[in-house]
Amino acid sequence: MGELRYILGGPQGGGLETTSEVLSWSFAKSGYGILSDREYFSNIKGRHSYVHATVSGAENPFHLSYPVDLVGAMDAETVFTHFQEIDRGGYLIYNKDEDNAKYGSILSMEPELKTRLNEFFKANGIGGTLGELSTYLSERRQINVVALSYSSLLRALQQEASVIAAQASRYVSSILIGSIASLVGLESSSLAFGLKKRFRSGEILKHNMIFSEIIARQLQAFSYKRPSLGKSSLSRGKMVVASGNDFVAMAKLMGGVRFQSYYPITPAADESFTLEKYEKVGGDRGSIVVFQTEDEIAAVTSAIGASLTGTRSASATSGPGFDLMTEGLGWAGINETPILVTYYQRGGPSTGQPTRGGQSDLLSSVFASHGEFPRIVLSSGDHSEAFWDTVDALNYAEMFQTPVIHLVDKFLANSIASIPLPDVSKIEVRRGNLVKNGGDGYQRFDFTSSISPRAFIGDERMWYTGDEHNENGHIDEDSENRIKMMTKRMDKMNLIEESIPEERRHALYGDKDPEIVLLGWGFVKGVAIKALEQLRNEGIKASYFHIRTFVPFPKKSVESIFEDVGPENVVDVECNYEGQAGILVRLNTGHELRKHVVKFTGRPIYLSELVEAIRRVLSGSSKEVLNLGA
Amino acid sequence: MEPRELTAANYRTDVWNDWCPGCGNFGIVAAMYQALAEMKTDPAETVVISGIGCSGKTAHFVNTTGVHTLHGRPLPFAQGIKLSNPSLNVLVNAGDGDLLGIGLGHFVALGRRNIDLVVMMHDNTVYALTKGQAAPTLHRGEKPKALNEPNIQDSVNPIALAVTSGYTFVARSYSSRINHLKETIKQAVRHKGSAFIDILQPCVTFDDIHTYDYYNKRVYELKTDDWNPTVNDENEAQEKIMQAIAKSFELDDKIPLGVFYENTLIPTFEERLGEKLPGYLDGPPSREEIERYGKTIVDGDKFGEIFSQFIVEY
Numbered sequence: 030m031g032e033l034r035y036i037l038g039g040p041q042g043g044g045l046e047t048t049s050e051v052l053s054w055s056f057a058k059s060g061y062g063i064l065s066d067r068e069y070f071s072n073i074k075g076r077h078s079y080v081h082a083t084v085s086g087a088e089n090p091f092h093l094s095y096p097v098d099l100v101g102a103m104d105a106e107t108v109f110t111h112f113q114e115i116d117r118g119g120y121l122i123y124n125k126d127e128d129n130a131k132y133g134s135i136l137s138m139e140p141e142l143k144t145r146l147n148e149f150f151k152a153n154g155i156g157g158t159l160g161e162l163s164t165y166l167s168e169r170r171q172i173n174v175v176a177l178s179y180s181s182l183l184r185a186l187q188q189e190a191s192v193i194a195a196q197a198s199r200y201v202s203s204i205l206i207g208s209i210a211s212l213v214g215l216e217s218s219s220l221a222f223g224l225k226k227r228f229r230s231g232e233i234l235k236h237n238m239i240f241s242e243i244i245a246r247q248l249q250a251f252s253y254k255r256p257s258l259g260k261s262s263l264s265r266g267k268m269v270v271a272s273g274n275d276f277v278a279m280a281k282l283m284g285g286v287r288f289q290s291y292y293p294i295t296p297a298a299d300e301s302f303t304l305e306k307y308e309k310v311g312g313d314r315g316s317i318v319v320f321q322t323e324d325e326i327a328a329v330t331s332a333i334g335a336s337l338t339g340t341r342s343a344s345a346t347s348g349p350g351f352d353l354m355t356e357g358l359g360w361a362g363i364n365e366t367p368i369l370v371t372y373y374q375r376g377g378p379s380t381g382q383p384t385r386g387g388q389s390d391l392l393s394s395v396f397a398s399h400g401e402f403p404r405i406v407l408s409s410g411d412h413s414e415a416f417w418d419t420v421d422a423l424n425y426a427e428m429f430q431t432p433v434i435h436l437v438d439k440f441l442a443n444s445i446a447s448i449p450l451p452d453v454s455k456i457e458v459r460r461g462n463l464v465k466n467g468g469d470g471y472q473r474f475d476f477t478s479s480i481s482p483r484a485f486i487g488d489e490r491m492w493y494t495g496d497e498h499n500e501n502g503h504i505d506e507d508s509e510n511r512i513k514m515m516t517k518r519m520d521k522m523n524l525i526e527e528s529i530p531e532e533r534r535h536a537l538y539g540d541k542d543p544e545i546v547l548l549g550w551g552f553v554k555g556v557a558i559k560a561l562e563q564l565r566n567e568g569i570k571a572s573y574f575h576i577r578t579f580v581p582f583p584k585k586s587v588e589s590i591f592e593d594v595g596p597e598n599v600v601d602v603e604c605n606y607e608g609q610a611g612i613l614v615r616l617n618t619g620h621e622l623r624k625h626v627v628k629f630t631g632r633p634i635y636l637s638e639l640v641e642a643i644r645r646v647l648s649g650s651s652k653e654v655l656n657l658g659a
Numbered sequence: 660m661e662p663r664e665l666t667a668a669n670y671r672t673d674v675w676n677d678w679c680p681g682c683g684n685f686g687i688v689a690a691m692y693q694a695l696a697e698m699k700t701d702p703a704e705t706v707v708i709s710g711i712g713c714s715g716k717t718a719h720f721v722n723t724t725g726v727h728t729l730h731g732r733p734l735p736f737a738q739g740i741k742l743s744n745p746s747l748n749v750l751v752n753a754g755d756g757d758l759l760g761i762g763l764g765h766f767v768a769l770g771r772r773n774i775d776l777v778v779m780m781h782d783n784t785v786y787a788l789t790k791g792q793a794a795p796t797l798h799r800g801e802k803p804k805a806l807n808e809p810n811i812q813d814s815v816n817p818i819a820l821a822v823t824s825g826y827t828f829v830a831r832s833y834s835s836r837i838n839h840l841k842e843t844i845k846q847a848v849r850h851k852g853s854a855f856i857d858i859l860q861p862c863v864t865f866d867d868i869h870t871y872d873y874y875n876k877r878v879y880e881l882k883t884d885d886w887n888p889t890v891n892d893e894n895e896a897q898e899k900i901m902q903a904i905a906k907s908f909e910l911d912d913k914i915p916l917g918v919f920y921e922n923t924l925i926p927t928f929e930e931r932l933g934e935k936l937p938g939y940l941d942g943p944p945s946r947e948e949i950e951r952y953g954k955t956i957v958d959g960d961k962f963g964e965i966f967s968q969f970i971v972e973y
Binding site: 054057058059060222226261263265266267268269270271275279282283284285287288290307308309310311312313314315316317318320322323324326327328330331332333334335336337338339340341342356357360447450452453454456457458459460485486487488489490491492493494495496502503504 | 702703706723725727728731734736740742744747767935936938943944945947948949954956957958962965966969972
């Protein structure tokens with residue numbers, strides 16, 4: 030098989046996140062690459078959430094696809110929601126105690142899904158119970174149904190591990206861990222490693238270990254052919270297995286962030302939480318202040334304040350919070366203050382789809398805040414890029430003394446991925462044009478250079494103001510001064526253009542002589558690169574043009590793509606309605622994208638639907654709107 | 660800096676002060692210059708932070724570091740500065756619109772933290788720079804001359820709000836009593852924790868109600884023999900808060916000036932941070948080394964050690 034794709038579903042708050050972590054660490058310990066995405070509602074307990082993963086022995090995967098090989102269900106809603114996503118010959122693990130459950134009576138299920146199920150069940154002549162569906166899947170869809178009695182398993186756990194009955198129900202999610210490990214034949218030492226990483230030691234760890242053995246015994250009763258991942262061909266060594274939020278937090282710490290301010294918002298808050306876990310890392314020699322503010326206005330302005338004192342400072346937020354930050358961003362712009370805002374994109378507008386993903390904040394990040402000031406906008410395509418882009422963003426902010434916005438998709442932020450250990454000796458910390466003591470005549474906005482020597486508050490006396498100002502930082506509305514000061518600031522865009530090379534702004538993957546080029550950004554990267562392989566197998570020569578910086582824009586490279594393959598053969602692939610990167614392509618190059626593949630359901634783009642959409646585009650379609658995923 | 664004796668005049672910049680002739684703000688900066696000189700404040704280690712409006716310009720008139728921020732946001736700017744370098748002496752000068760209108764959330768949040776800085780509110784009851792609209796300190800029914808009709812919104816009680824928000828030094832002064840204001844500023848600077856001074860300040864152009872004459876007839880100083888605002892024992896805190904609130908509602912015929920509430924028993928935010936972060940007070944964020952020869956100070960081994968939770972060896 031080489032690749033295992035699974036979905037694990039259950040009620041929000043039921044332990045799925047833990048399940049995703051334990052399995053990710055366990056598979057990685059056995060040498061497999063993993064991508065494990067989490068899809069959930071804005072809800073604490075009860076609504077349907079699921080984990081969608083790709084495990085590979087050949088690569089560190091960054092794509093998800095349908096159909097999947099296995100669905101593991103904590104509850105009946107998961108089976109009703111995902112049964113159509115299981116491949117023929119695939120597996121369903123579910124609780125047969127719930128065989129009498131009917132989808133019509135599941136309160137947490139949205140009415141539109143019930144209507145679709147109604148139609149499906151009617152068309153296929155199936156009654157509405159879980160048991161009937163199970164029979165259908167087994168007999169008519171050749172799915173290997175692993176029907177377990179969760180209550181019997183939990184009773185066995187109570188007896189063998191002396192877990193009290195009231196606590197046994199907490200272990201339902203562990204049934205999925207044990208079942209998958211057993212079905213796939215995951216080494217027991219790897220499973221133990223994953224469990225230990227999560228539960229450290231003590232009772233819960235012990236119970237999980239015993240439970241996995243109980244489940245393995247139970248699964249021996251099923252005579253199905255087991256799915257096999259085969260041996261991993263990945264090279265041995267250390268891997269980092271973490272979510273995108275965690276990768277950004279690690280990079281901020283390594284890159285010298287010592288002040289991070291934030292206001293809680295999904296899907297950004299996890300980053301600040303992680304950073305806070307490491308606040309004492311400096312021991313008695315230093316510290317990281319993670320400051321929870323009263324709103325995002327205070328988050329960005331306190332981070333700017335910290336920056337004025339010479340502290341590398343940052344904030345992390347999402348759409349609604351970023352909107353509040355925009356006035357502060359402009360203040361940082363006119364005051365030439367380094368600041369990094371990590372912008373986690375979720376579905377908008379307004380509250381939109383607060384726990385779902387999207388790429389609809391690109392134009393907002395490029396144009397946010399009134400007036401004109403230099404900025405840099407970066408976007409990351411995978412976990413490794415998120416790490417290194419954070420390092421670069423911190424350097425750019427100080428080198429160019431201006432705000433940097435780093436876009437990260439929710440898909441990336443909340444999915445766990447494995448990547449080889451980054452070579453941290455390559456982490457540069459470039460602080461730009463600093464001056465320790467400028468003396469009595471120090472002028473913060475000295476005209477001698479676009480990047481004036483920067484002293485820190487506390488070392489020197491200086492003035493800052495959001496008004497247009499003179500070299501001293503005092504208000505000045507003289508026309509000539511205005512021209513000089515605006516020019517000095519805006520000239521930094523030229524410097525940025527000169528300093529950040531074209532090859533840093535984009536990456537090109539796939540065929541060197543393509544007939545079709547997919548153009549995308551952010552988390553589209555992984556699935557687009559994977560799609561190239563499939564297209565090649567079908568005889569289609571394709572490449573993927575990945576935009577990594579929007580300001581500065583990879584103008585020359587985009588232009589040469591259009592010249593090489595012609596505008597008819599460039600396909601815009603994005604997770605938004607308007608094709609926002611396409612709009613920026615047109616703005617920067619004059620070229621209009623004529624082919625679009627877009628998705629704005631809040632779910633990531635899946636391999637199968639992307640390949641299908643490209644086939645349609647090749648047969649003449651100019652716009653494909655994707656909608657796969659529960 | 661060379662240790663040299665600075666006079667009040669040395670704390671004044673040569674930026675031309677464009678407040679209206681007779682503006683109450685002149686008294687505020689005069690008191691600041693004197694207070695800073697008497698406390699021998701180092702201009703490079705002192706930061707005057709302001710918001711928007713007439714009070715916003717204060718940052719440019721004081722010869723220390725000045726940060727002229729956004730409308731309503733001087734407090735979060737100030738907190739970022741102070742928390743990343745707690746040795747700085749931070750004085751916020753902001754209007755009643757800044758602090759109690761657009762920035763009210765920040766005002767309450769600072770009290771909860773008790774960060775060691777001084778908040779001087781220029782209380783003139785109007786939005787002067789936009790030509791005299793009602794500020795949150797203007798009482799209902801009052802009609803300064805720029806208003807078409809009497810104000811139909813109730814006013815905020817700044818002293819009561821500060822006390823209940825958690826400010827640990829709360830006082831009122833008057834721009835025309837420069838000596839009183841100067842001494843109050845010095846007390847506020849010396850106080851460890853968030854200090855708030857409500858400074859009555861006539862807007863001579865747009866407020867024809869709260870004039871010098873109006874305040875001169877009404878203000879009186881709270882005398883220590885019959886007024887004790889200081890919490891000496893934690894059990895007294897509630898009583899002193901209630902006393903301060905009651906006093907803060909004396910506003911009609913007699914307006915008290917002086918310290919309404921003072922509590923030095925509440926830990927500052929910096930102390931709270933120092934408690935959980937052993938390196939914070941000696942090595943605050945702004946003073947920590949983060950690079951060596953252009954590289955990160957954390958090497959690969961240390962990275963593996965710090966982030967072992969995320970590392971898997973195959």
